[in-house]
């Protein structure tokens with residue numbers, strides 16, 4: 719189970735990663751966008767930390783994350799990640815701990831939120847290219863009988879592979895799509911921040927001895 723404490727730790731770890739990778743994410747965005755993704759994510763997660771509620775309801779925590787991101791992050795990423803956390807919050811409303819099945823629902827509703835807001839598909843060089851593989855790897859690992867932490871480990875590896883697989887893609891959604899062919903040979907910034915978000919979920923679970 720992942721407790722509300724694991725979830726809070728996850729969000730704090732994500733904020734640390736966004737701070738530490740602010741320059742890296744911005745550099746990636748400088749190549750195919752407008753050089754603000756690192757600043758957007760760091761500013762957003764700083765706002766999230768200020769709004770993190772002391773609540774045992776995982777849905778309430780995720781909703782607070784969503785609201786902070788929507789209100790503080792301009793550009794594409796704020797509404798996208800905001801909707802992602804809002805969908806997850808709705809799916810997990812009232813739960814004080816997440817079973818392995820609930821975590822699968824967290825990932826599935828996250829994918830649904832991004833699709834709902836951004837109308838992209840796999841292969842368009844976006845957030846979805848690391849998020850969809852993460853959800854699928856988690857689902858497969860769980861179906862094969864793996865424990866929660868092992869499922870998250872599989873999801874993290876899949877997110878990383880998905881992130882790297884955006885390098886040869888041509889962007890057809892978002893700002894990078896204006897570049898057409900010239901968006902090729904660059905790693906997508908949003909797929910990269912999503913990898914960090916999945917990785918920190920795994921770390922929060924494994925360091926917090928989730929069972």
Ligand SMILES: Nc1ncnc2c1ncn2[C@@H]1O[C@H](COP(=O)(O)OP(=O)(O)O)[C@@H](O)[C@H]1O
Nearest residue numbers: 755793794795836838844845892893907908909
């Ligand atoms: N329609 C979309 N669906 C999913 N992700 C998207 C979409 N459009 C853009 N993105 C993601 O947003 C990232 C850019 O975020 P950011 O730089 O913060 O916003 P902006 O493009 O407005 O400057 C891209 O790298 C891409 O992964």
Ligand SMILES: [Mg+2]
Nearest residue numbers: 751752754755
């Ligand atoms: Mg940008």
